Amino acid sequence: MPFYSLKDFESFGDVAAEDDAVLEYFLSTKAVSRIEKREAFLVLGRKGTGKTAIVRYLTESKKSKLSKSLNLRGYPWKVHASRIDHGASDIEAYVSSWRYLIAVELAIMVASYNKDSPTNDTKLLSKFLTDNYGGNSPELSDILRPTKLKIEKFSLQPSIMGNQLGSVSLDREGAKDHKFGLELNALSKSIFDAVAKISTELRLGPLSLHFDELDQGLSEIESSRSKMLIGLILAARDIKREGNREFGAINPVVYLRTDLWDDLQFSDKNKISQSQTLHLGWNPESLLELIEARLRVKLKKKASWNNISEPALMRGSQSKWNHILARTFLRPRDVIQFLNIALKESKKRKVEPVVFSNKDIVNSRDEYSLYLKQELDDEIRPHWSYWDEALQTCSALSTIVFDRKSFEREYARRRTAANMLGSEKALSMLYRFSVIGYEKRSGYGGSSWAFQYTDPEAGWDNSANRFKVHLGLKEYAKLRENRG
Numbered sequence: 460m461p462f463y464s465l466k467d468f469e470s471f472g473d474v475a476a477e478d479d480a481v482l483e484y485f486l487s488t489k490a491v492s493r494i495e496k497r498e499a500f501l502v503l504g505r506k507g508t509g510k511t512a513i514v515r516y517l518t519e520s521k522k523s524k525l526s527k528s529l530n531l532r533g534y535p536w537k538v539h540a541s542r543i544d545h546g547a548s549d550i551e552a553y554v555s556s557w558r559y560l561i562a563v564e565l566a567i568m569v570a571s572y573n574k575d576s577p578t579n580d581t582k583l584l585s586k587f588l589t590d591n592y593g594g595n596s597p598e599l600s601d602i603l604r605p606t607k608l609k610i611e612k613f614s615l616q617p618s619i620m621g622n623q624l625g626s627v628s629l630d631r632e633g634a635k636d637h638k639f640g641l642e643l644n645a646l647s648k649s650i651f652d653a654v655a656k657i658s659t660e661l662r663l664g665p666l667s668l669h670f671d672e673l674d675q676g677l678s679e680i681e682s683s684r685s686k687m688l689i690g691l692i693l694a695a696r697d698i699k700r701e702g703n704r705e706f707g708a709i710n711p712v713v714y715l716r717t718d719l720w721d722d723l724q725f726s727d728k729n730k731i732s733q734s735q736t737l738h739l740g741w742n743p744e745s746l747l748e749l750i751e752a753r754l755r756v757k758l759k760k761k762a763s764w765n766n767i768s769e770p771a772l773m774r775g776s777q778s779k780w781n782h783i784l785a786r787t788f789l790r791p792r793d794v795i796q797f798l799n800i801a802l803k804e805s806k807k808r809k810v811e812p813v814v815f816s817n818k819d820i821v822n823s824r825d826e827y828s829l830y831l832k833q834e835l836d837d838e839i840r841p842h843w844s845y846w847d848e849a850l851q852t853c854s855a856l857s858t859i860v861f862d863r864k865s866f867e868r869e870y871a872r873r874r875t876a877a878n879m880l881g882s883e884k885a886l887s888m889l890y891r892f893s894v895i896g897y898e899k900r901s902g903y904g905g906s907s908w909a910f911q912y913t914d915p916e917a918g919w920d921n922s923a924n925r926f927k928v929h930l931g932l933k934e935y936a937k938l939r940e941n942r943g
């Protein structure tokens with residue numbers, strides 16, 4: 460294998476799809492084709508597993524005007540929270556407001572599709588949008604903002620039991636008004652009907668909306684936020700089902716962090732996760748493909764991992780690639796981050812050709828470990844802001860493998876009064892985010908480490924006695940290997 464020097468190779472890409480040139484080397488996985496075939500409307504993945512990358516691929520790379528990304532960063536959740544439907548059950552309190560929001564987004568999409576030769580229905584939708592939002596394409600954050608929606612006579616004509624609505628008030632000033640949902644649903648229905656007519660007339664393809672970054676600005680999970688998330692999921696499911704037709708099939712897709720989904724509780728949850736949900740997952744092979752795709756675009760057409768790394772194995776006869784992967788949660792972001800640090804290390808040596816040596820990999824671990832801790836902060840803090848106390852407990856135990864008794868003892872010393880989790884709950888929480896794994900005994904006297912991210916079927920074992928901290932945290936937590 461010839462070496463290809465990384466001397467002029469800038470980086471393996473940005474760790475966030477927003478800032479990464481991901482479309483130049485996007486890896487189209489099975490998950491992507493399932494979303495394209497409209498087999499799922501809910502896409503779940505941990506942080507850094509590629510949700511935004513998929514959204515960008517499906518909304519930017521194809522020239523389709525009928526696929527739009529809806530980014531909830533900076534979304535006015537407080538405004539939305541006040542658009543509550545007191546006539547619906549607690550869990551469905553936000554379904555009508557999301558239905559309306561989706562209806563408006565579809566109206567924007569089809570109204571702009573044939574701007575130049577508008578049909579009658581297009582004109583009606585444009586008129587509605589302009590009357591209420593001052594233009595044809597309001598921002599996502601403004602859709603629920605008006606206090607009152609005006610509906611002109613002889614236009615969309617929403618009605619309830621034969622009575623036409625002249626307007627729908629969105630701001631009910633705290634009054635527990637049971638008509639809110641009814642009226643808003645009637646308005647949404649007339650918008651959906653107009654969209655369906657236009658779609659059929661113009662023989663449109665599927666209309667896709669991709670909801671991303673639902674976790675932004677989330678420091679803790681309040682109950683109204685959970686209800687709004689559930690409302691969006693239920694609205695998306697219903698609308699997809701109702702809008703399943705030959706032309707202009709409606710395809711809303713919700714991208715959600717797995718940890719947020721795990722905390723939601725509602726009656727159809729199981730059904731949804733079994734049939735119409737996609738879990739983003741990676742393995743050593745697909746991650747290698749992802750990295751090599753970047754090498755081929757940014758370095759040399761035929762470049763592979765072996766062209767940029769020395770063949771010598773690391774301690775324990777481990778390959779460099781496996782050594783790196785063992786420190787990740789098998790997420791693209793972790794791998795890209797590790798390699799960017801290793802690249803810096805490699806260049807520092809000023810030896811040509813610039814390729815990865817074992818030492819570069821070892822020297823990258825400190826900085827990488829800090830990165831991993833910070834990613835975990837983002838994930839765990841909204842659920843448990845005191846998780847540091849548990850990690851500090853692991854540090855105090857000083858070895859990577861520890862037993863339950865020692866953890867209980869040290870945790871009790873460090874746990875502050877405001878930290879609600881006792882040691883048993885703390886351990887299960889650490890397991891949930893794969894900070895630790897537990898020792899699983901097998902029938903033949905052997906044992907293995909069960910981590911949530913590699914072995915999700917194993918489940919948490921409340922009676923486990925021995926635990927192991929994830930290798931990626933070894934440096935941050937200043938842990939050493941156990942002897943023997």
Ligand SMILES: Nc1ncnc2c1ncn2[C@@H]1O[C@H](COP(=O)(O)OP(=O)(O)OP(=O)(O)O)[C@@H](O)[C@H]1O
Binds near residue numbers: 474749
């Ligand atoms: N299919 C893919 N092909 C190429 N690169 C990918 C792919 N999926 C993810 N990546 C890369 O992995 C990194 C993380 O992906 P991304 O930012 O999409 O994660 P995310 O799930 O949106 O994370 P977060 O929950 O933090 O928003 C980015 O650099 C992205 O470009």
Ligand SMILES: [Mg+2]
Binds near residue numbers: 476510511512672
């Ligand atoms: Mg993202």
